[in-house]
Amino acid sequence: MDKEEFRVFIKYCFLKGKNTVEEKAWLDAESPDIAPVKSTIKEWYAKFRHGEMSTEDGERSGGPKEVVTDKNMKKLDKIILNDRKVKLNEIADTLKIPTERVHRIIHKYLGM
Template identity: 70%
Template sequence: MDKKKFRVLIKYCFLKGKNTVKAKTWLDADFLDTARGKSTIKHSYTKLRCGEMNTEGGEHSGRPKEVVTDENIKKSTK
């Protein structure tokens, strides 16, 4: 199961009022081969409690991707 579908299931558990333990138990029972870890579910619940209801994968902080351009190629060949 892809990450987006799993985020939707976690959101479903959250909206149904299940706590993280009950959500993990339900997800493990029905989706054993693809269920996420306890910390992933807790992190998702934290985001949901703060009002972030989007289930799409957002941008992540950290090192930006480098763009391959002619200028960058010329710099690397010098």
């Protein structure tokens, strides 16, 4: 059973008037190895109480998770070849990514 199906079960129990404790007990009885944790059930109950009845993940803002791309590696190559004393902040500004992500790219770039 995937996350979407569990959310549908959570919504079903919410609409039937069950509380989170009853919901958790029911899900544990049905599929004890893969049932969601109680905090997840509480989170979805709160969303349903506030009128968000969709069981799908919402859109998230921000850039992609993966910043170590060929495009960024090529840009980094050019930046470092033009000025080997360039600072991390300058690289981050040029690539438009956080400084901590620049560390990851450099580690991959250096083969660490």
